[in-house]
Amino acid sequence: METARETAGESSSRAGGNLRAAEPRWLTGQESRAWRGYLAMSDLLHSQLASDLLAETGVSYADYQVMVHLSEAEDHRVRMTELASRLDWSKSRLSHQFARMEARGLVRREECSTDARGAFAVLTDEGMDEIRRAAPWHVESVRRHFIDLLEPEQVTQLEGIALAVLNHLRTLPVGRKLPPGQCPTSGDDDSACAAALEGRGEQTDGGNSRAHA
Secondary structure (H helix, E strand, O other), rough: OOOOHHHHHHHHHHOOOOOOOOOOOOOOOOOOOHHHHHHHHHHHHHHHHHHHHHHHHHHHHHHHHHHHHHHHHHHHHHEHHHHHHHOOOOOOHHHHHHHHHHHHHOOEEEOOEEEEEEEEEEHHHHHHHHHHHHHHHHHHHHHHOOOHHHHHHHHHHHHHHHHHHHHHHOOEEEEEEOOOOOOOEEEEEEEHHHHHHHHHHOOOOOOOEEEEE
């Protein structure tokens, strides 16, 4: 009977990719546990955060992601195509999500006066009020289920891991292309990359939401 490793080797050969079927670099036991643990953790954590957010605020995780990006943008507006890119969503998915939020008065669409094909997604005052209300609940959930379970040095290590992987993936065609300045380089004390990926909630003194965790 064909083993999974043999099948994977043949698939790699047929694909003609960079993997060498004759010398597959199988994960060690520790590497496999780390990888599978990360996958399980990521799935369960996302489900828990989304569940908490909806139960406490009535805001879905998809709602929150859209509002985070718009709240952090200049004038709270972003081209629809750019918003889809930042969220790593298809245009169709964003269109359906946006329509639901627009019906609730959280966002609105504005046509671009200089480009008939373009349109802007705009966060309304109601939408800004909604994310200000939801952000404290979400950040408490993030702390309770993730941050507070880690030692300070583990948070530092995790930051380095995230940056290393992100810097690699952003060079690939399928990688999410975050806008310039939204991913800090190593050593920067900048939270914009995490905000763009996950949504963080803190406000500036002027009342504008800068990040929503």
